[in-house]
Amino acid sequence: MTYVVTSPCVGTKDKSCVDVCPVDCIHDGGEQMLIDPVECIDCGACEPVCPVDAIFLDQDVPSGERDAIEAARSFFDGGSTP
Amino acid sequence: VTGAARVLVVGAGPAGLYATTALAGAGAEVDVAERLPTPFGLVRYGVAPDHPKIKSVAGVLSRPFASPGVRFLGNVEVGVDLTPVDLARHYDAVVYATGAPLGRTAGIAGEDLPGSAPAGDFVSWYSGHPDAPDLSSLLTASQVAVIGAGNVALDVTRLLVKDPASLAGTDLPDHVLAALRASRVTDVHLLARRGPAQARFTPSELRELGELPGVDVLVAAGDVAGARAEAAEGSRAARTNVDVLCGWAERAPAGRDRRVRLRFRCRPVRLVGHDRVSGLVVRGEREELLPVEGVLHAVGYGASPLPGLPFDRDTGTVPHVAGRVVDPRRGVVPGVYVTGWLKRGATGVIGTNKADAGETVASLLADLPGLRRAPDRDADSVAALLERRGVPVVTWDGWRRIERAEERLGARQGRAVAKLADLSAMLELAGRPTVRG
Numbered sequence: 001m002t003y004v005v006t007s008p009c010v011g012t013k014d015k016s017c018v019d020v021c022p023v024d025c026i027h028d029g030g031e032q033m034l035i036d037p038v039e040c041i042d043c044g045a046c047e048p049v050c051p052v053d054a055i056f057l058d059q060d061v062p063s064g065e066r067d068a069i070e071a072a073r074s075f076f077d078g079g080s081t082p
Numbered sequence: 083v084t085g086a087a088r089v090l091v092v093g094a095g096p097a098g099l100y101a102t103t104a105l106a107g108a109g110a111e112v113d114v115a116e117r118l119p120t121p122f123g124l125v126r127y128g129v130a131p132d133h134p135k136i137k138s139v140a141g142v143l144s145r146p147f148a149s150p151g152v153r154f155l156g157n158v159e160v161g162v163d164l165t166p167v168d169l170a171r172h173y174d175a176v177v178y179a180t181g182a183p184l185g186r187t188a189g190i191a192g193e194d195l196p197g198s199a200p201a202g203d204f205v206s207w208y209s210g211h212p213d214a215p216d217l218s219s220l221l222t223a224s225q226v227a228v229i230g231a232g233n234v235a236l237d238v239t240r241l242l243v244k245d246p247a248s249l250a251g252t253d254l255p256d257h258v259l260a261a262l263r264a265s266r267v268t269d270v271h272l273l274a275r276r277g278p279a280q281a282r283f284t285p286s287e288l289r290e291l292g293e294l295p296g297v298d299v300l301v302a303a304g305d306v307a308g309a310r311a312e313a314a315e316g317s318r319a320a321r322t323n324v325d326v327l328c329g330w331a332e333r334a335p336a337g338r339d340r341r342v343r344l345r346f347r348c349r350p351v352r353l354v355g356h357d358r359v360s361g362l363v364v365r366g367e368r369e370e371l372l373p374v375e376g377v378l379h380a381v382g383y384g385a386s387p388l389p390g391l392p393f394d395r396d397t398g399t400v401p402h403v404a405g406r407v408v409d410p411r412r413g414v415v416p417g418v419y420v421t422g423w424l425k426r427g428a429t430g431v432i433g434t435n436k437a438d439a440g441e442t443v444a445s446l447l448a449d450l451p452g453l454r455r456a457p458d459r460d461a462d463s464v465a466a467l468l469e470r471r472g473v474p475v476v477t478w479d480g481w482r483r484i485e486r487a488e489e490r491l492g493a494r495q496g497r498a499v500a501k502l503a504d505l506s507a508m509l510e511l512a513g514r515p516t517v518r519g
Contacts, residue, residue, distance in 0.1 A: 001135075001286075019440070022096070022433035023142045041135045044284055045433030053318060057286055060322070 001058060002037035003046055004072055006065040008054035009033050017046035017055060029075055036076045037069075086111045086151065087450055088459055090173040092160045095123020096432050097422020098179035099143040100439035102152060105177075108447055111151040113173070113464060117159045118212065119476040119484060119508045123181060125432065127209040130237045131252035132244070139432055147478045153461070155468070156476030157509060161389045163473045164464075172464050174456050175417045175446050178391065178407075179439075182383040182398065182423040188229050192353030193379070197223065201230065201238045201380035208241055208262075210255035210503030218257075221265035223375030227362045229350050230380030231274035231281040236291060238378050239270050243297050243340045253492070253499040271372055272344045273364060278305065278327045279312035281346075285322035291342060292330060298338045301331040304367075305346040353377055383428035391418070399427050405442025406449070417453050419446050480512030487511045 005017070009032035017033060018026045025039035026046060035046070035055075047055045056062070058069050087110040091098045094116035105112050120126055122140050129136050146152045158164060169176050185200020187193050199217055206214035220226065226242055228235050241249075246262040254262070274281055281288075292299045306328050313324040327344065335341070351363040354371070362372045385400075387393035392409045394401050400420045401408045407418040421442040422435050430438075468475050476484075484502065492500040502508055 019437040020431075020433040022100075022139050022431075022436055041138050042286070043136050043139070043431055043433055044286065045431045048317065048319065060285075 001042045002040040002072075003035050003042065003044065003055055004037075004058050004061050004065075004068050005033045005035055006054045006056060006061060006068045007032070008052040009050075012052050012054070014051050016049040016051065020045040020049050029072075034072045034075050037073055038076065085459075087174050087447075088172065088456055088461075089113075089175045089177060089446070090115060090160075090164075090169060091177045091179060093117075093123065093179035093181060093422070093424075094121040094154065094156070095179060095181055095422065095435075096125060096139070096143060097181065097424075097435040097439060098123070098177070099146065100436045101177050101179060101421050101443055102146045103143075104439055104443035105446070106146045106149045106152050108443070109151075111461065112146070113153050113155050113461070115155045115158045115160050115164065117157070119156045119481065119505070119512055121154060121156070121481060127206055127211045129432075130241065131208070131254045132240070132249060134252070136432070137253075154476070154478040154481060155464075156481055156512070157474055158468060163468060163471060166390050168464075168467065170456070171458050172456055172467075173417075174450070174453050175419060177419040177421055177442060177446065178388060178400065178424055179420070179422045180385070180388065180424055182385040182428040184384045184386055185379065186382045186384055187379040188350050188381055190350050190352050192355065192359070193377070195353055195355050195359045196357065197355065197359030197375055198353055198377040199379070201228065201234050201378040202383055204238050204241075204378050205234065208254060208258045210258065210501040212503055212505040212508070214503075218261040220376040220378075221261055221267055223359075224266050225269040225271070225372070225374045226267055226376035226378065227271045227273055227350070227364075227372055227374040228378045228380055229273050229275075230382075231272075231276065231283065232380060232382075233282070233284055233287050235272060235378075235380035236283055236287050238380060239272050239342055240291055240294065242267050242270050243342055244294055245296055248295070251497045253488070253497070253501045255501045255503045256491075257503070267376075268340050270340075270342045271362075271374065272342060273348045273350060274344070274346045275349050277312060277346050278309040278324050279316055279320050281320070281323050281327075283319075283323050285319050285326065288323055288326050292326065296338050296340055298335045298341045299330050299333075300335060300341060300343045301327050302345070303331045305344070306331045309346075350377075383423070385424050385428075388424075391415075391420075397427055400424055405438075405445045416449070474509055474512075476509065476512040483513065484508050484511045 025036040089110050091114045094114050185202025207217040309324045313320045348366040354361040384398040405419045407415045421439045488499045
């Protein structure tokens with residue numbers, strides 16, 4: 001399991017999630033914020049503080065947003081962690 | 083204050099350790115005094131044993147102790163081993179992060195009977211907290227009621243009905259695993275005073291209950307009637323909770339060995355019994371007697387007043403402005419700060435403490451130039467003082483020795499960690515090394 005940031009973050013990037021993430025696993029991925037799925041401890045702190053409801057548990061990501069799961073995984077796999 | 087600030091953080095739970103991280107990052111010298119020989123507070127003694135991924139936050143919370151200016155003073159109780167005079171002598175500022183350790187109860191007749199306890203006490207017991215009351219007797223009951231509609235209620239319910247074999251790989255202390263294996267609990271009644279749309283469960287943790295092998299989760303259709311409409315106005319979590327509960331209400335029981343019944347708009351009225359609990363009277367649409375022999379109250383946590391600190395009894399917190407402790411009569415108390423549950427009440431998740439500590443530490447750092455400078459700035463003199471008083475201080479290395487012993491014990495049993503719960507055994511393991519200067 002991991003939490004995932006989806007497209008409502010694009011153009012918003014409020015970053016309230018960064019302030020509450022206990023393991024500092026949410027990074028600026030350019031267009032939107034991204035959660036490192038390996039570092040995420042599934043605590044759920046980020047989900048309710050997102051002002052645009054962009055964050056979901058992976059199994060709950062809406063069908064039109066499922067690509068976000070793989071996008072986050074490949075971003076951090078690529079060693080491009082900021 | 084010139085040179086590195088000297089700060090004492092009281093309490094080594096997430097609140098105290100996020101404050102420590104922020105202070106160390108700003109170049110302060112920090113001593114972290116912890117009443118127990120072990121760090122991490124509710125991460126060690128609250129987060130459920132079957133949620134190891136959340137417990138892994140301990141790695142992040144350990145980081146400040148890699149800095150030479152940060153020390154762990156375990157087994158040191160502020161107010162007992164260190165007096166207010168000591169604090170003023172050795173530290174420019176003090177950050178209190180002692181949390182809200184007292185489990186609240188429902189406030190109903192009979193709740194003092196044996197067999198009735200705050201859920202927090204049961205959590206402390208299964209987590210191996212050295213001060214926890216022995217609540218293994220609760221497991222002789224076949225039916226238990228859990229009062230509450232939050233994640234603590236879910237945790238204790240899950241631990242009561244979960245197959246003990248599936249907990250064998252967790253860090254539960256040996257005596258707790260043995261007690262759970264001998265448990266006679268077959269039925270848990272989870273009682274929420276309000277409706278499904280008002281429940282404070284984290285949806286993923288609610289769902290987890292429905293996925294337990296060997297457990298039927300039962301919700302009466304009448305209890306969720308109208309809940310979807312109510313939740314439509316609420317948060318996404320409320321909507322998801324209601325969806326999960328409505329799904330359970332439609333499921334037929336599968337005749338499994340253990341059952342959890344979730345009841346909503348169900349108010350506990352009184353406990354009955356002579357020398358221990360033999361029933362709980364509840365009122366939903368009508369009054370009924372649940373034949374339970376155990377009752378756990380998961381209705382929140384509170385703090386108790388700390389010596390020398392102002393305290394607001396209505397909120398159970400220390401009055402403050404942006405983390406600066408405020409005496410209602412005399413105003414801001416210079417050099418004294420508060421963070422975590424003691425500051426904002428028992429709400430939020432682990433990560434909430436990071437932002438909260440950030441606010442408190444920002445206030446402290448802004449105040450620092452105007453604070454009275456502690457006269458004795460030698461870190462070794464605190465260690466010498468505690469030594470003279472015969473306080474066996476557990477250093478970070480001492481804690482690591484306890485941790486390694488728990489890992490060795492676990493390895494012998496085919497699990498990563500088996501927790502120790504005995505205070506004297508832990509102190510013995512930690513040894514009595516001198517505090518690093």
